[in-house]
Amino acid sequence: MALPVIPGFDDDVERDLHTERQILNMGPSHPATHGTVKFLIELDGENIVNLDIQVGYLHRGFEKECEAGTWYQAIPYTDRLNYNSAILANVGYCMAVEKLLGIETPERCQWIRVLASELSRIADHLTRCGAACLELQAMTPFLYGIEARELAWDHLEILCGARVTSNYIRIGGVKHDMPPDFPASCRAFIAKTRELLKDFDDVVTSNRIFVDRLVGTGVISREDCIRYAVTGPILRSTGEPLDLRKQQPYLVYDEIDFDVPVGEVGDNYDRYLVCVEEMHQSLRIVEQCLAKLEKLGPGPVNVMDPRVLWPAKGRVFNRMEELIQQFKSVTEGPRVPEGEGYLAIESANGELGFYLVSDGSAVPLKVRCRPPSLINLAPMPGMLKGALLADLIPTFDFINMIGGECDR
Amino acid sequence: MEDHGSPALRRLLEVMPEAVEETHAYLGDATAIVDRARVADVLGFLRDDPDLEFDMLSDVTAVDHLPRTPRFEVVYHLYSIPKNRRVRIKARVPEQTPELASAVPLYASANWMEREVWDLYGIRFDGHPDLRRLLLYDEFEGHPLRKDYPKERRQPLTGPRN
Numbered sequence: 207m208a209l210p211v212i213p214g215f216d217d218d219v220e221r222d223l224h225t226e227r228q229i230l231n232m233g234p235s236h237p238a239t240h241g242t243v244k245f246l247i248e249l250d251g252e253n254i255v256n257l258d259i260q261v262g263y264l265h266r267g268f269e270k271e272c273e274a275g276t277w278y279q280a281i282p283y284t285d286r287l288n289y290n291s292a293i294l295a296n297v298g299y300c301m302a303v304e305k306l307l308g309i310e311t312p313e314r315c316q317w318i319r320v321l322a323s324e325l326s327r328i329a330d331h332l333t334r335c336g337a338a339c340l341e342l343q344a345m346t347p348f349l350y351g352i353e354a355r356e357l358a359w360d361h362l363e364i365l366c367g368a369r370v371t372s373n374y375i376r377i378g379g380v381k382h383d384m385p386p387d388f389p390a391s392c393r394a395f396i397a398k399t400r401e402l403l404k405d406f407d408d409v410v411t412s413n414r415i416f417v418d419r420l421v422g423t424g425v426i427s428r429e430d431c432i433r434y435a436v437t438g439p440i441l442r443s444t445g446e447p448l449d450l451r452k453q454q455p456y457l458v459y460d461e462i463d464f465d466v467p468v469g470e471v472g473d474n475y476d477r478y479l480v481c482v483e484e485m486h487q488s489l490r491i492v493e494q495c496l497a498k499l500e501k502l503g504p505g506p507v508n509v510m511d512p513r514v515l516w517p518a519k520g521r522v523f524n525r526m527e528e529l530i531q532q533f534k535s536v537t538e539g540p541r542v543p544e545g546e547g548y549l550a551i552e553s554a555n556g557e558l559g560f561y562l563v564s565d566g567s568a569v570p571l572k573v574r575c576r577p578p579s580l581i582n583l584a585p586m587p588g589m590l591k592g593a594l595l596a597d598l599i600p601t602f603d604f605i606n607m608i609g610g611e612c613d614r
Numbered sequence: 615m616e617d618h619g620s621p622a623l624r625r626l627l628e629v630m631p632e633a634v635e636e637t638h639a640y641l642g643d644a645t646a647i648v649d650r651a652r653v654a655d656v657l658g659f660l661r662d663d664p665d666l667e668f669d670m671l672s673d674v675t676a677v678d679h680l681p682r683t684p685r686f687e688v689v690y691h692l693y694s695i696p697k698n699r700r701v702r703i704k705a706r707v708p709e710q711t712p713e714l715a716s717a718v719p720l721y722a723s724a725n726w727m728e729r730e731v732w733d734l735y736g737i738r739f740d741g742h743p744d745l746r747r748l749l750l751y752d753e754f755e756g757h758p759l760r761k762d763y764p765k766e767r768r769q770p771l772t773g774p775r776n
Contacts (some may be wrong), residue, residue, distance in 0.1 A: 262749035267765075269734075270758055274765055305641055432695065435670045435723035446695065453698050547641045548691055548702065550672070561689065563677050576673040576691070584726045613749055 227255060230595075234263045238341050238599050241609040243583075245598065252594050257587040261580065261612050268614035272573035276539035277303055277377065280573055285371040287575060287611040290333045291326035293319075293362070294553040295575075295611070296375035301456065302549040302560035303377045306542045307513065314499065315379045315507040316457045321495035322365060322374060323457075323551075324488040328399070329358040330554035330606075331439075331481045331488075338478070338603035339410060342419055347409045354402040357395050364388055377540065378515060379508030389496045396489050403485060411482075420475035424589045424601030427472060434585040438556025438578055439484065440605065443469035443476035450552040461498075464491050477604040513540040538568045546572075555579055555606055579612040620644035622666055622701040629659060635706075645702040653688075653705045654715040660692060660701065661720055668692040668701065671721035674728055676707075676735040680761040684708040686737055690717070707737055716742040734759040 233244040242263040248256035268287070272280040284295040297319050304311065311319075336351025359369040365384055366374035374381050410416050426436070428444040441448055449466040451459040467483035469476025508515050516535050517528035544566035550559035559576030582605050590598055615631070617624035618639035623646055626634055633652035638645050648656045660668040673691040686707040693700050705714055716739035717724035728739045729748035736757035739745060747754065753772040756763050 262747075262751070265749040267758065270765055273759075308641075430722075432669050433722040435672050435693075435721070448695055545640045546643070546645075548643055548673075548700070557672060557693075559673055559691070561673065561675060561691065571679075572675075572677045574673070574675045574689075576675075580726065580730075581723060584723065 264609040264613040278539045288608045290330040293322045293326040298551045300375045305547045314505045324491045327554045329355045334606045350406045354399045423597040424474045439480045444472035474600045474604045577611045579607045583607045647704045650705045668694045676731045678761045712737040
């Protein structure tokens with residue numbers, strides 16, 4: 207009896223196995239990626255053939271909201287761009303407004319801003335390195351990193367009153383001076399963080415699994431970085447020492463002694479090493495800031511400019527003129543002269559720029575944030591072409607896309 | 615027209631004065647407003663000129679100047695790593711034909727940023743390889759950063775695509 211013929215069934219075992227490419231949807235909410243982003247991955251076996259990145263899941267209309275309020279009312283929105291380093295976005299935005307207003311902030315304020323910025327940068331890098339370990343299944347170093355980040359955030363809380371969304375920087379100054387016991391406590395933090403970074407280093411840096419997952423993965427060349435306008439640790443990991451704190455010093459960075467670490471080949475491991483070294487450099491900067499602030503002694507932390515400085519509370523309650531000024535400041539805020547200005551700072555992810563346009567009124571015409579998270583993410587498909595699917599995780603971790611800043 | 619002491623503006627005025635409509639250096643930011651049809655030429659020149667070497671296109675964005683005409687301005691911020699300099703190039707774009715040439719063939723970074731400008735302002739970039747919305751979804755109606763788009767406007771609910 208002949209075997210039944212099944213339509214479509216081919217019993218020729220000599221023929222090559224039929225293969226086809228697979229489309230894999232990863233995200234928008236995936237446990238191995240921190241951040242809300244969707245990857246549409248075309249796979250050939252385990253290798254990535256094509257990658258389409260779909261961003262925008264956290265789009266909240268940052269620019270539209272800023273264009274609807276006063277210049278002051280945009281500051282809390284800038285907190286929520288990058289939850290890891292809110293201060294850096296505060297500083298960038300306030301300095302851009304100050305540029306339009308032509309305001310020079312007092313020296314003490316500038317040192318406090320640098321101090322707060324560097325604490326933020328440390329917290330950001332700790333999250334990046336810690337979360338990368340977690341997503342590569344290493345829980346212990348993640349906890350070392352997060353413990354150190356909590357300490358950094360505790361100190362931001364002592365300074366600003368809030369751990370994450372600090373809302374500390376003001377146009378023309380900062381909300382208030384640091385508390386008198388801050389330097390001592392901050393020095394203890396520096397010592398403790400160095401210990402934790404040492405522990406972190408012992409567990410991770412020469413760990414066989416960690417090294418195997420990071421060395422040679424997610425490689426990008428210096429030329430590609432420049433074509434894609436990639437900045438920050440990713441660009442520096444390729445050997446290009448571009449750091450706006452050195453190249454175009456703002457605040458008081460030109461008076462501070464620190465080094466810019468660079469990598470060689472531009473893979474994930476180099477990015478990791480650059481980030482760790484940047485944390486050590488940031489700790490050095492914090493130490494110098496504390497010493498300088500103690501040397502400077504008490505002084506104004508806000509510029510004496512009635513357009514942006516609110517009158518003291520005691521006078522508001524007892525005097526008519528100050529009451530009126532307070533009322534105008536709150537309801538209307540400063541009127542910024544007509545014109546445009548671009549100001550960029552070095553955030554933890556790279557060049558964080560603010561391009562502001564004013565039509566002369568008390569409401570911004572345009573508040574553009576140049577988000578390093580978005581721009582650094584764009585070359586990722588090229589970095590992963592032909593790579594294993596598993597390489598996507600560490601590469602995405604070290605790009606450190608923060609959804610709030612990427613999608614705005 | 616003046617170069618305001620900026621080497622970029624000086625070279626631009628030397629080589630292609632007919633493309634430049636206006637220059638200024640308000641607050642120290644060297645700016646040239648150029649003819650919309652010549653944007654790609656200007657960006658290419660700034661990138662390739664050995665005295666300038668603007669190798670990085672840091673930012674592309676747009677500004678809606680409603681009710682002024684021409685209504686839009688597309689703004690490019692360039693940075694030169696070797697020379698450590700910045701320059702801003704702007705092109706005025708009218709409301710009726712919101713189009714200009716894409717910078718993607720010159721700078722890869724323009725890809726996503728031009729998609730964002732298309733998404734939020736509805737300005738088309740001719741020659742862009744993949745002009746899809748970037749931040750919003752395909753079913754979104756309108757371009758929300760235009761000044762005539764009300765902030766409170768609701769969008770229709772969309773279901774999953776098949």
